[in-house]
Amino acid sequence: MLVGFILLGGVFSTFLLFGLLMIVKGMGPAAAQAYLAELASNPASAPTGWYELMALQAVNHLGTFLIPSLVYWYTIERRTWDQFSVRPVSAVAGLSLVVLIVIAFMPFDGLIIEWNQGVHLPSTLAPLEEWIRDKEKELEGVTKYLTTFSSAGQLLIAMLVIAVIPAIGEETLFRGILQRNLTYWSNNVHVGIWVAAALFSAIHVQFLGFFPRMLLGALFGYLYVWSGSLWVPILAHLVNNGFTVLMVYLYQQKVVTMDIESTEAVPLLGSLVSxxxxxxxLYYFKLTNQNQVTREPER
Structure with a gap:
């Protein structure tokens, strides 16, 4: 049922985008489809391409992740938002540590990113690897375009679309629903965390970043288990995406000299220290919360 809702959400969000284009730009269905394809592959071709692509991202994400998850949660499992958490976020000890944990993790995750990008498939799968790397380059181009800001207003829009919406939508689906149910079915919290993290990474369809994103998903998963509140992994996800966007903006404005998007090798010692x-x-966060959270997910 959950997969069905997600597929339907993707279809409805696509139709919504078509409808908006047809109304706002006076296009027919075929012209709207061609325009969306061109916008996705070459957003700079449209004068307002940056804003339109951001709107596309927002609608698509809401329709694919957040809305289907909430519809499933409320109608199939017949639960409420409060039941995603076993206790309120105000009762979480050491909440400020979450920000430090996410930022401290970035250099180490950078080392894993570098390693993952150097992984090669067997020679018999060389055409598949070439296709994967070509797609990654295309995605890098779109990402670079979306994270090139000409004003503070664009930064705020990017924070909403790249940080806030994904943090709420993806954590609701992958931690709030999938991780909880996988933990219940397997009767093993670690299985629930890591399988949900693997699915979280796979859904992004970025195979050269599969392992670092899976580690990040596992980090969010353990924060969820140890805190007992879905708002904690939402906060962690928001900090991860939002901090990156902010650092990109500050670098472009020449406020900082560190380019967080740099592909230069991550120093091994610094990564290990990270x-x-x-x-x-994480261990300290667990200790401060372990006596206040039930170990098994509520059913």
Whole structure:
């Protein structure tokens, strides 16, 4: 049922986009389809392409992740938003640590990104690997376009579309629903966390970043389990995306000299220190919360 709702949500969001184009720009169905295809592949071709592509991203994400998840949660499982959490976020100890944990994790995750990009498929699958790398380059181009800001207003829109909406929608689906149910079915919290994290990474269809994104999903999963509140992984996800967007903007404005999008090799020592600090902060976060959260997900 959940998969069905997600597929229907994707279809309805696409029709909504077609409808908006037909109304706003006076296009027919075929012209709207061609325009969307051109916008996705070459957004700079349209004078207002940046804003239109951001709107497309927002509608598509809401229609694919958040709305189907909530419809499933309320109608099939017959639950409410409060039941995503076993306790309120105000009762979470060390909530400010979540921000530090996510930022501290970034250099270590960068090392995993570098390693993952260097992984090669067997020679018999060389055509598949070439296709994957070509698609990754195309996606990098679109991402670069969307994270090139000409004003503070664009930064605020990007924060909403790239940080806030995905944080709420993806964490509701992958941690709030999938991780909870996978944990219940397997009777193993670690299985629930890692399978949900693998699905979280796979859904982004970025195979050269599969493992670092899976680690990030697992990080969100453990924060959910140890805190007992869905708002904690939502906060962590928001910080991860929002901090990156903010640093890109500050670099473009020449406020900072560090290019967070740089593909230069991550220093090994710094990455290992990052991993150790992250592990220490996570352990402390777990200790401060373990006596206040039930171990099994509520059913």
């Amino acid at each position: 991993g150790a600090i992250t592990a220490g902060l």
